[in-house]
Amino acid sequence: MPALLIVHMLLAVALIGAVTHQSLGAIAPADRPASFFARYRAVKGEGYVNAIIVLYLVTATLGLIIYPNYRIGARLFMEQLHDFKRVGSFELKEHLIAIGFCMLPAYWWAWQPAQKDYAQTRRALTIGLGLIVWYAFLIGHILNNTQGIS
Amino acid sequence: MRWTRALPIWTIAFAIIYVPTMYFNLPVFTYVPQMHAWHWLFYGPPKAEGPGMFYYGWVVTSAIGAAIAAFLATLLPDATTRRIWSGFTWLMPLCAVCVLIYILRPWFLQ
Numbered sequence: 414m415p416a417l418l419i420v421h422m423l424l425a426v427a428l429i430g431a432v433t434h435q436s437l438g439a440i441a442p443a444d445r446p447a448s449f450f451a452r453y454r455a456v457k458g459e460g461y462v463n464a465i466i467v468l469y470l471v472t473a474t475l476g477l478i479i480y481p482n483y484r485i486g487a488r489l490f491m492e493q494l495h496d497f498k499r500v501g502s503f504e505l506k507e508h509l510i511a512i513g514f515c516m517l518p519a520y521w522w523a524w525q526p527a528q529k530d531y532a533q534t535r536r537a538l539t540i541g542l543g544l545i546v547w548y549a550f551l552i553g554h555i556l557n558n559t560q561g562i563s
Numbered sequence: 564m565r566w567t568r569a570l571p572i573w574t575i576a577f578a579i580i581y582v583p584t585m586y587f588n589l590p591v592f593t594y595v596p597q598m599h600a601w602h603w604l605f606y607g608p609p610k611a612e613g614p615g616m617f618y619y620g621w622v623v624t625s626a627i628g629a630a631i632a633a634f635l636a637t638l639l640p641d642a643t644t645r646r647i648w649s650g651f652t653w654l655m656p657l658c659a660v661c662v663l664i665y666i667l668r669p670w671f672l673q
Contacts, residue, residue: 511621515574
């Protein structure tokens with residue numbers, strides 16, 4: 414299980430990098446890569462879509478495999494400590510992952526060349542997905558520090 | 564209607580269905596991790612079996628419901644589905660998140 418957890422984390426890092434690149438590129442696109450930050454934003458978002466969807470699905474699937482260990486291990490431990498805020502943070506994480514999953518088809522659709530007119534929708538979906546991925550990553554990391562899955 | 568038009572409908576429908584599915588606990592199946600056992604629909608395990616997990620079941624319930632809604636949308640004329648605002652694809656998930664945070668607030672107020 415620790416190996417799965419590490420692979421889950423590494424895939425999440427790749428996902429966070431891709432979705433942050435794409436989000437910043439969508440919020441403030443840079444035409445001329447004059448600085449490091451401009452270069453970071455000067456990416457073609459279309460090229461990230463399939464990679465982000467695959468990474469999201471694989472990372473979430475690994476999370477679902479690991480989840481029962483959390484449910485009968487770390488969560489019970491935190492409940493005994495009356496650390497309900499952390500338990501609630503993870504509850505929210507699981508729901509956000511489900512909502513992010515439901516956004517994927519619309520996200521893919523919005524990034525198709527035929528949907529050029531829906532820039533605002535495309536931007537909002539990308540930012541939403543980015544925020545979900547960031548929240549899930551940070552909460553997963555914090556909770557793993559509380560009691561790692563063994 | 565092209566099948567790709569069904570994708571945003573699936574997203575909108577999933578977000579709408581997920582919240583009541585979770586709130587009223589309507590999973591397609593329940594998993595009991597301590598026993599490695601799967602049960603159809605809602606199953607409240609006795610204390611000796613440990614906690615039940617409904618999350619997987621909620622996601623599948625919502626996915627099936629959304630798939631039915633998306634399929635029905637494909638039967639509508641193109642002009643009708645084009646009239647649906649594309650912004651609902653992010654607004655409905657956003658509303659769902661707000662309701663979920665409200666439902667989960669007892670965890671943060673204890």
